[in-house]
Amino acid sequence: MPRIVVDVMPKPEILDPQGKAIVGALPRLGFTSFSSVRQGKRFELTVDGEVTEDILAQARDAAETLLSNPVIEDVVNVEVIEA
Amino acid sequence: MTELPLIGEASTVAAEPPLAGARIGVVTFPGTLDDRDAARAVRLAGGTAVELWHADKELGDVDAVILPGGFSYGDYLRAGAIARFAPLMSKIIDAANSDAKLPVLGICNGFQILTESHLLPGSMIKNDHLKFLCRDQVLRVENSNTAWTVDYQAGQEITIPLKNQDGQYIADEKTLDALEAEGRVVFRYVGFNPNGSRRDVAGISNAAGNVVGLMPHPEHAVEAGFGPESLDGVGGSDTDGLGFFTSVLTKIVGGK
Numbered sequence: 001m002p003r004i005v006v007d008v009m010p011k012p013e014i015l016d017p018q019g020k021a022i023v024g025a026l027p028r029l030g031f032t033s034f035s036s037v038r039q040g041k042r043f044e045l046t047v048d049g050e051v052t053e054d055i056l057a058q059a060r061d062a063a064e065t066l067l068s069n070p071v072i073e074d075v076v077n078v079e080v081i082e083a
Numbered sequence: 084m085t086e087l088p089l090i091g092e093a094s095t096v097a098a099e100p101p102l103a104g105a106r107i108g109v110v111t112f113p114g115t116l117d118d119r120d121a122a123r124a125v126r127l128a129g130g131t132a133v134e135l136w137h138a139d140k141e142l143g144d145v146d147a148v149i150l151p152g153g154f155s156y157g158d159y160l161r162a163g164a165i166a167r168f169a170p171l172m173s174k175i176i177d178a179a180n181s182d183a184k185l186p187v188l189g190i191c192n193g194f195q196i197l198t199e200s201h202l203l204p205g206s207m208i209k210n211d212h213l214k215f216l217c218r219d220q221v222l223r224v225e226n227s228n229t230a231w232t233v234d235y236q237a238g239q240e241i242t243i244p245l246k247n248q249d250g251q252y253i254a255d256e257k258t259l260d261a262l263e264a265e266g267r268v269v270f271r272y273v274g275f276n277p278n279g280s281r282r283d284v285a286g287i288s289n290a291a292g293n294v295v296g297l298m299p300h301p302e303h304a305v306e307a308g309f310g311p312e313s314l315d316g317v318g319g320s321d322t323d324g325l326g327f328f329t330s331v332l333t334k335i336v337g338g339k
Contacts, residue, residue, distance in 0.1 A: 010208075014253065015279075017209045066168065069161055069199065071206040072253065 002051050004059040007077035008068045009040035040076070043067050051080045102129035105335040107328075108145035110175075110193075112137040112166045116153035117190065117302060124302040125149070128328030130335075137169035146335045147186035147230070148175055150193030152246075152300055162207060162249045163195030176200055184293040186230035186331050191247055194286070194296030202294050203287055204262070205254030210247070211279025219311035220245035220299050221273040222285050226266045229292040234330040240273055241323035242311045245299040250278035252285075252298070262287055270297050301327040 010016045016038045023037040045059055056078070063075045107125045109132055111118045122132035133145050137155075142148070155166035166172065178185035179202055189197035197203045210216060221242050224235040235241070254262070259281055262268050270286035278298070286297025301324030304310040310321025 013255075014208065015211070017211055017213050017251075021213055066164065067160070069164065069206055071198070071204075072208060 002047050003081045004045040005079050005081055006043040006063045006067055008073050009076050011074055014072050101336050102332045103131050105130045105332050106133050106145045108133045108135040108148040110135045110150050112155035114153055114155045115151055117151040121149045121151040121302045124305040124328045127305050130332045137171050139171045142174040147331045150189040150196050152191030155192055163199040166196050167199040179294050184291050187294045188231050189296035191298055197296040203296050204258050207249050208251050210250050215248040216277050217246040222270045223273050226269045229288045229295050230334045231295040231327050231330050234326040243299045243301050243304040243324045250298045252280035
């Protein structure tokens with residue numbers, strides 16, 4: 001069954017405390033090549049049947065209203081993955 | 084110590100007219116923790132507390148609403164993000180924006196629900212130090228004209244408990260400047276910023292002053308013997324939070 005993937009990231013100007021904690025932990029494990037980490041969210045919306053333009057529009061709408069908060073986050077990607 | 088009231092005996096606090104005629108709704112969401120404390124605070128202030136359930140379709144006969152603290156829906160997705168779409172919330176949003184200007188107070192998770200609802204600007208993210216923090220916190224009341232602060236003096240410092248993980252208030256510079264210019268920064272942290280909030284903001288209001296949200300918990304500082312002063316003597320009094328609840332009663336009874 002096809003899935004619609006929605007990726008949400010904290011806005012660039014928003015401090016990401018979780019990403020900051022992760023970037024602090026990386027060198028302790030010997031990963032020294034990464035200067036910054038930002039942590040986002042990936043949602044997978046499963047569709048029973050074909051993904052029509054209308055269903056994709058609904059997914060974009062849901063991404064902007066529920067899945068992300070436009071004050072602090074950006075929807076950076078909405079795409080269909082055929083299973 | 085025997086003269087102190089017992090926490091479990093809310094029913095023994097009898098409200099008297101005319102304040103008892105003021106009905107303050109307290110909303111319970113799945114995962115709400117502080118609804119009973121908020122209802123008790125209303126009773127101690129002299130009002131009548133009305134239990135409301137998030138799935139209710141109608142708001143019913145209430146003069147004001149409190150969104151209490153806790154972890155509605157386990158803070159899943161974002162704190163307050165799912166609770167914001169509860170059936171009762173759409174009624175509360177309409178009533179808060181109506182000409183009647185229903186007074187609404189959001190405490191902690193309730194504040195997060197108010198920002199997710201866009202009744203208040205900005206948002207809350209994880210504390211800058213990433214830890215859950217529980218402490219008695221000194222606040223300055225910056226605006227004593229809102230529905231929830233009329234019984235305080237502007238500039239008054241109060242001490243009430245603070246307990247949260249997602250308490251860092253953020254908004255863009257333009258929004259912050261507007262909030263400051265319009266006197267909508269209602270509470271500011273004093274002496275110590277516990278979470279990295281922009282400009283030490285602890286609580287804000289909407290333009291009309293009927294909707295107020297803050298991270299610390301006034302409902303936990305309403306009773307002698309059980310407040311910050313008794314626990315660690317940081318200053319203030321045990322009952323610094325009671326003014327929130329008497330304020331809204333003053334506003335409601337005065338306005339009738």
